Amino acid sequence: MKTLEQFSQEINKCVLCGTCRSVCPTFGVVQREPASARGKVALCSAFLHNEISLSEGFIKQMNECVQCMACHKACPNDVNVPDIILAARAEIAKEKGLPLAKSFILKNILDSERIMPIAMKFISKLQGLLFKGVPEESGLHRRFPLPLIDERRVVPPLAEKFFLEVRSQGPASAGFKQGSEVRSKKNTLQPRVGFFAGCLINYMLPNIGEASLKVLEKAGASVIAPLDQLCCGMPALGMGDVETAKSLALKNLEVFEQYELDYITTACSTCGDGLKRRFKELLSDEGDDIQKRVEIFAGKVRDITELLVNELEFKDLNAPISDSGLLTPNSIVTYHDPCHLRRGQGIADEPRELIEMSGAKLKEMEHPCRCCGLGGSFNITNYEFSMAINRSKAEDIKNTGADIVATACPGCMIQIKDGLHQLGADTKVVHVIELLAFHLASPLTGED
Amino acid sequence: MLSPNIVKELTHIVGKENIQTSKEDLICYSYDATNQKFLPDAVLFPKNADEISLSLKLANKEGFPVVPRGAGSGFSGGSLPVEGGVVVSLERMNKILKIDTDNLTAVVEPGVITGEFQWAVEDLGLFYPPDPSSLKFCTIGGNVAECAGGPRAIKYGVTRDYVMGLEVVLPTGEIINTGTQTIKGVVGYDLTKLMVGSEGTLGIVTKIILKLLPLPEATKTMLAAFPNMRDAAKTVSKIISSKIIPSTLEFMDKNSVSCVEGYSKTGLSTDMEALLLIEVDGDSGLIEKQAETIKKVCLDYGAKEVRIAKDKREAKELWQIRRAISPSLAKLKPNKINEDIVVPRSKIPDAIIGIREISKRYKLINANFGHAGDGNIHVNIMIDKADKDEAAMADEAVREIFKLVLDIGGTISGEHGIGMTKMPYVGMELSKTTIDVMKKIKQVLDPKGILNPGKIFPQV
Numbered sequence: 001m002k003t004l005e006q007f008s009q010e011i012n013k014c015v016l017c018g019t020c021r022s023v024c025p026t027f028g029v030v031q032r033e034p035a036s037a038r039g040k041v042a043l044c045s046a047f048l049h050n051e052i053s054l055s056e057g058f059i060k061q062m063n064e065c066v067q068c069m070a071c072h073k074a075c076p077n078d079v080n081v082p083d084i085i086l087a088a089r090a091e092i093a094k095e096k097g098l099p100l101a102k103s104f105i106l107k108n109i110l111d112s113e114r115i116m117p118i119a120m121k122f123i124s125k126l127q128g129l130l131f132k133g134v135p136e137e138s139g140l141h142r143r144f145p146l147p148l149i150d151e152r153r154v155v156p157p158l159a160e161k162f163f164l165e166v167r168s169q170g171p172a173s174a175g176f177k178q179g180s181e182v183r184s185k186k187n188t189l190q191p192r193v194g195f196f197a198g199c200l201i202n203y204m205l206p207n208i209g210e211a212s213l214k215v216l217e218k219a220g221a222s223v224i225a226p227l228d229q230l231c232c233g234m235p236a237l238g239m240g241d242v243e244t245a246k247s248l249a250l251k252n253l254e255v256f257e258q259y260e261l262d263y264i265t266t267a268c269s270t271c272g273d274g275l276k277r278r279f280k281e282l283l284s285d286e287g288d289d290i291q292k293r294v295e296i297f298a299g300k301v302r303d304i305t306e307l308l309v310n311e312l313e314f315k316d317l318n319a320p321i322s323d324s325g326l327l328t329p330n331s332i333v334t335y336h337d338p339c340h341l342r343r344g345q346g347i348a349d350e351p352r353e354l355i356e357m358s359g360a361k362l363k364e365m366e367h368p369c370r371c372c373g374l375g376g377s378f379n380i381t382n383y384e385f386s387m388a389i390n391r392s393k394a395e396d397i398k399n400t401g402a403d404i405v406a407t408a409c410p411g412c413m414i415q416i417k418d419g420l421h422q423l424g425a426d427t428k429v430v431h432v433i434e435l436l437a438f439h440l441a442s443p444l445t446g447e448d
Numbered sequence: 449m450l451s452p453n454i455v456k457e458l459t460h461i462v463g464k465e466n467i468q469t470s471k472e473d474l475i476c477y478s479y480d481a482t483n484q485k486f487l488p489d490a491v492l493f494p495k496n497a498d499e500i501s502l503s504l505k506l507a508n509k510e511g512f513p514v515v516p517r518g519a520g521s522g523f524s525g526g527s528l529p530v531e532g533g534v535v536v537s538l539e540r541m542n543k544i545l546k547i548d549t550d551n552l553t554a555v556v557e558p559g560v561i562t563g564e565f566q567w568a569v570e571d572l573g574l575f576y577p578p579d580p581s582s583l584k585f586c587t588i589g590g591n592v593a594e595c596a597g598g599p600r601a602i603k604y605g606v607t608r609d610y611v612m613g614l615e616v617v618l619p620t621g622e623i624i625n626t627g628t629q630t631i632k633g634v635v636g637y638d639l640t641k642l643m644v645g646s647e648g649t650l651g652i653v654t655k656i657i658l659k660l661l662p663l664p665e666a667t668k669t670m671l672a673a674f675p676n677m678r679d680a681a682k683t684v685s686k687i688i689s690s691k692i693i694p695s696t697l698e699f700m701d702k703n704s705v706s707c708v709e710g711y712s713k714t715g716l717s718t719d720m721e722a723l724l725l726i727e728v729d730g731d732s733g734l735i736e737k738q739a740e741t742i743k744k745v746c747l748d749y750g751a752k753e754v755r756i757a758k759d760k761r762e763a764k765e766l767w768q769i770r771r772a773i774s775p776s777l778a779k780l781k782p783n784k785i786n787e788d789i790v791v792p793r794s795k796i797p798d799a800i801i802g803i804r805e806i807s808k809r810y811k812l813i814n815a816n817f818g819h820a821g822d823g824n825i826h827v828n829i830m831i832d833k834a835d836k837d838e839a840a841m842a843d844e845a846v847r848e849i850f851k852l853v854l855d856i857g858g859t860i861s862g863e864h865g866i867g868m869t870k871m872p873y874v875g876m877e878l879s880k881t882t883i884d885v886m887k888k889i890k891q892v893l894d895p896k897g898i899l900n901p902g903k904i905f906p907q908v
């Protein structure tokens with residue numbers, strides 16, 4: 001991973017033109033220069049020139065970035081502002097340590113030996129006590145003050161049973177656990193696809209995991225989901241904890257290397273971006289052997305929409321398109337481009353093709369690529385700010401009049417659901433893959 | 449440095465949230481697009497003319513500099529606090545106050561982003577033509593202060609042509625209104641025109657009355673590639689003598705385009721020395737014909753290829769090439785000396801060939817592009833400031849270029865303003881008497897010299 005110092009050339013490429021002010025969502029809310037991408041680059045430059053220290057003001061500005069990459073995309077000089085900011089966060093974490101809340105999340109939830117740590121199980125059982133349901137919504141409001149969760153926030157309940165847990169307990173003949181992995185029923189099919197679940201799908205939205213298995217199998221792949229897989233490490237990296245991210249990358253690499261896989265896929269855009277791009281960066285100083293291995297690993301990673309459309313050439317659902325229920329040929333679906341899919345991985349057409357395959361009508365919102373405001377743990381540490389960014393997204397969605405908003409990232413789904421709820425809109429929020437699986441008789445997340 | 453007392457009084461005027469003095473904040477208001485830095489002592493975020501008025505009165509009493517600032521996208525250092533003092537950021541005053549669809553006028557606060565205003569009026573079928581390439585992030589206040597122009601100037605004119613009236617806080621703190629809400633109006637001197645282009649040295653603009661036009665029905669965009677630079681330059685006047693005024697006629701030479709990644713994606717010929725980006729607007733039937741005529745003129749006068757955009761998306765791609773040039777030139781060399789000359793349209797070939805010769809003689813890398821339709825060319829000399837010899841050469845070359853431009857009847861700045869970066873050259877274009885008149889005006893309005901000092905000409 002490059003240090004802030006090593007980014008100084010990148011920082012010098014910035015000519016302070018201000019172009020990024022027009023796309024930066026944090027600037028959009030605050031309307032003051034320090035909140036803009038340009039301001040943040042100027043601050044990093046000042047830090048490297050010893051004009052300022054790792055002051056509170058500096059830390060605040062580095063934290064207030066949702067890592068949406070819009071600035072990098074818009075920058076005529078190709079200045080990678082989000083990565084500069086990540087390097088600054090790593091510098092801060094190294095010198096100042098992580099704030100309490102962040103290290104709690106990391107140590108207890110994300111950096112655990114398995115993707116179903118005891119802490120999460122425990123919370124899952126207790127959540128009835130902690131939260132109360134919101135009528136006709138799948139979200140929850142908290143009952144008691146919790147250190148990390150804002151009062152107004154609607155979060156999906158933790159799943160009764162986590163995705164990998166469910167899958168690890170059924171009979172092998174029905175596509176459940178065999179040894180230390182989950183395999184799909186027809187496990188002789190080619191290609192062989194490793195499924196990277198990711199924390200949000202595993203803990204909160206297992207429906208997406210179920211839907212993914214179903215659709216991948218329908219598309220002719222055999223799926224293997226190792227039970228030892230871990231968090232992708234991107235939340236840790238986002239907080240500046242490079243060491244945790246690195247160790248997670250290494251462990252995940254080892255887990256997936258145990259299987260002969262043609263592809264590794266995920267239905268989470270952030271995980272996918274991390275697996276494709278960040279693992280290589282994180283392990284870049286680990287010696288030739290590991291670098292070669294991670295290169296091969298990264299070369300196999302595909303977002304699930306990309307895998308279906310480009311590799312499996314999945315053109316036809318081959319199932320009756322249901323004409324009742326939540327999704328019918330009359331349903332209008334709008335699509336939100338996750339930052340880490342559109343800008344991180346350059347994928348825009350594939351999810352749209354899949355939406356059309358589901359039989360629904362796609363209606364674009366005005367700014368489909370605008371960030372939903374989640375920004376990883378930014379949503380937890382700066383809830384109000386994060387929702388202020390979300391506001392224009394929620395309004396944009398509402399203005400389409402669509403019945404359903406589909407996206408390709410569980411993080412965006414959670415954020416958008418919260419935003420729509422606050423706006424009083426009843427648009428259902430689903431993952432693209434669920435639209436396809438719906439016709440294969442899976443429930444939609446937006447429904448349960 | 450400002451005394452704690454002054455900071456206290458300023459805090460009293462704008463409120464605690466709206467004054468910043470931390471080092472981090474000062475750094476973020478120390479630069480503009482010239483990539484130079486001067487730290488202010490404080491940054492104010494007033495919400496109305498009254499707060500600005502009180503602040504300026506205090507500045508007169510205490511004698512500290514005040515520098516207005518929009519988005520900080522200026523190319524001549526206008527918003528840089530070269531003598532320290534207080535930066536007045538207009539970022540908070542960003543409301544569109546009124547769009548009058550009956551009289552085709554609008555009233556805006558200065559911090560409104562130009563592009564956002566354009567989209568807002570376009571939603572109502574109206575049109576605000578001034579379109580600096582920075583329109584997605586610069587402010588209308590900054591446009592007024594610099595009299596910004598853009599590609600559409602050839603057909604529609606520049607910011608000045610759309611400003612009907614202003615509310616201005618004078619350097620001494622009085623608030624005045626200039627101009628009218630009507631198309632005609634001759635009562636007294638035209639103070640509106642005096643304020644437009646005054647680069648934040650004669651007053652802080654707090655409200656702007658703008659003229660609007662009906663939105664043209666359609667536009668057609670095309671890009672023509674010329675293997676020979678002189679042919680491209682000549683084609684500019686040929687198009688106009690064919691009795692078509694395009695809404696855009698932009699010129700880009702090879703060095704400029706080489707830095708833009710988007711160009712290769714268009715699949716247009718790489719065997720080219722210059723490009724023309726041309727747009728016509730108006731009735732959809734008419735522009736179809738005009739586009740064909742222009743295509744023919746281009747091909748007749750040496751274009752190798754002409755690409756007419758099929759749809760909005762393609763047009764946007766062609767535009768993106770043009771908009772990306774200016775900031776991406778840094779790929780040639782780290783520092784840019786960015787001149788913004790204008791010559792009579794027919795003299796464009798002479799100007800460009802002359803500029804190239806001069807750069808060659810001084811062994812400097814030079815990229816030229818700009819609004820050829822109105823003779824406004826952005827001459828960029830790319831240098832490495834660390835290389836002192838090169839920097840000195842560039843200085844010499846700029847002087848020669850300006851001399852050439854003035855000799856053929858041009859001006860040394862079309863739209864970026866003088867600010868601090870062009871200050872040394874003002875005397876080449878304006879006579880001593882002219883400069884003295886301007887200085888007297890400044891002296892009358894700003895007797896203490898507190899508003900944006902160190903700009904345009906050495907201060908009184």
Ligand SMILES: Cc1cc2nc3c(=O)[nH]c(=O)nc-3n(C[C@H](O)[C@H](O)[C@H](O)COP(=O)(O)OP(=O)(O)OC[C@H]3O[C@@H](n4cnc5c(N)ncnc54)[C@H](O)[C@@H]3O)c2cc1C
Pocket residue numbers: 017018480481515516517518519520521522523525526527538558579580581582585586587588589590591592593594595596597598599647648649651652653654774775863864900
């Ligand atoms: C990539 C790029 C492309 C550009 N293209 C063009 C172009 O095509 N055409 C063009 O004309 N310019 C162009 N510019 C230059 C710049 O965008 C314009 O000069 C613009 O008008 C500056 O607006 P701003 O809000 O950034 O003003 P600032 O840079 O903040 O300030 C500019 C000047 O205006 C004064 N000022 C700002 N607000 C007020 C106010 N309310 N009252 C009084 N004074 C005020 C400041 O003191 C300063 O002197 C470009 C700049 C960039 C970075």
Ligand code: SF4
Pocket residue numbers: 013014015016017018019020021037038041071074075076077078079081775
């Ligand atoms: S990061 Fe890029 S777009 Fe933003 S100010 Fe710097 S050069 Fe301009």
Ligand code: SF4
Pocket residue numbers: 023024025026027036037040064065066067068069070071072081082
């Ligand atoms: S990544 Fe997004 S939020 Fe962060 S600086 Fe860039 S545009 Fe702003």
